[in-house]
Amino acid sequence: MAITALEDGTDGDQDEPDLADDLDALVSAVRRREQRRLRRLKFGSLAEVMCDLCGRTLPARLVSAAHIKRRADATRRERLNLDNIMAACLFGCDALFEHGHVVLDAAGTIRLNPAVQGELLAAARHLAGRRCGAYNPRSRSFFEAHARRFVPERLDQRWQAEWDVAADTAAVKRYSEPERGRSSAVS
Numbered sequence: 001m002a003i004t005a006l007e008d009g010t011d012g013d014q015d016e017p018d019l020a021d022d023l024d025a026l027v028s029a030v031r032r033r034e035q036r037r038l039r040r041l042k043f044g045s046l047a048e049v050m051c052d053l054c055g056r057t058l059p060a061r062l063v064s065a066a067h068i069k070r071r072a073d074a075t076r077r078e079r080l081n082l083d084n085i086m087a088a089c090l091f092g093c094d095a096l097f098e099h100g101h102v103v104l105d106a107a108g109t110i111r112l113n114p115a116v117q118g119e120l121l122a123a124a125r126h127l128a129g130r131r132c133g134a135y136n137p138r139s140r141s142f143f144e145a146h147a148r149r150f151v152p153e154r155l156d157q158r159w160q161a162e163w164d165v166a167a168d169t170a171a172v173k174r175y176s177e178p179e180r181g182r183s184s185a186v187s
């Protein structure tokens with residue numbers, strides 16, 4: 001017995017990580033199945049889908065059926081609610097929204113998270129000020145939950161439409177200033 005344990009280098013302690021791996025695999029499988037189902041219900045058999053954030057129409061395989069209220073924060077019922085699903089492309093929009101680098105204001109306009117700067121700002125700024133295609137009275141509460149999760153300091157109790165647009169404009173301007181400086185030096 002002792003020799004066997006030495007030979008394969010295992011002992012009882014390693015059962016726990018194995019179990020955790022199995023659970024991870026199970027969770028992944030459940031999520032993939034859920035994603036397939038939501039995609040089928042949301043996109044049907046469309047070959048091309050328009051991204052609700054950037055507005056680009058892309059092959060469906062490059063567009064994700066993304067949760068608006070974070071999956072981790074949503075109840076099972078909310079996770080399966082199609083009003084909580086939007087089309088978000090894999091050219092940045094899906095990740096930018098998932099991690100709260102962009103949020104919606106109460107008027108359905110995309111806003112930059114004030115913490116966004118540098119290359120992240122360069123990747124997100126084309127979304128600022130766009131109207132989100134998935135915003136409507138039924139999805140509104142999910143967008144509010146998403147914004148509250150990531151920029152609670154920007155929101156009052158009623159999730160006012162008022163947003164400091166000047167801050168977004170200033171952030172984008174700050175980022176593009178070096179470029180302008182260069183071009184004016186050339187001319």
Ligand SMILES: [Zn+2]
Binds near residue numbers: 054
């Ligand atoms: Zn997009």
